[in-house]
Amino acid sequence: MAEDKRQLFRSLGFLSSVGISMVAATFIGLAMGYYLDKWLGTHPWMTLIFLGFGIVSGFRNIYILTERELKRQQKENQKDSEGKE
Structure with a gap:
C-alpha cells in the first residue's frame, strides 16, 4: 500500500512538472x-516569433522530462525483476 502511494505521488509530481514546464516556457x-x-x-x-519559440521549448521540455521518467521507470522495473528472481 505504501508503494502505491509513493508511485501516485511520483506520478503527480511528474505531471505537475510537465504542466508547469509548458506554461512557463510559453509565458x-x-x-x-x-x-x-x-x-x-x-x-x-x-x-x-518568440511565442512560437516558447511553445517549441515547452514541448522540448516535455519530451526531455518524459524520456527521463521512462528511463527511471525502466531502471525501477529492472531492479524489481532482479529482486524477485
Whole structure:
C-alpha cells in the first residue's frame, strides 16, 4: 500500500512538472517577444516569433522530462525483476 502511494505521488509530481514546464516556457517566450516589440517597435512580429519559440521549448521540455521518467521507470522495473528472481 505504501508503494502505491509513493508511485501516485511520483506520478503527480511528474505531471505537475510537465504542466508547469509548458506554461512557463510559453509565458517566457511571450514576455520576451512582447518586450522586444515594445523596444524595437515591431508589433506583433517579435511577440509571435518568440511565442512560437516558447511553445517549441515547452514541448522540448516535455519530451526531455518524459524520456527521463521512462528511463527511471525502466531502471525501477529492472531492479524489481532482479529482486524477485
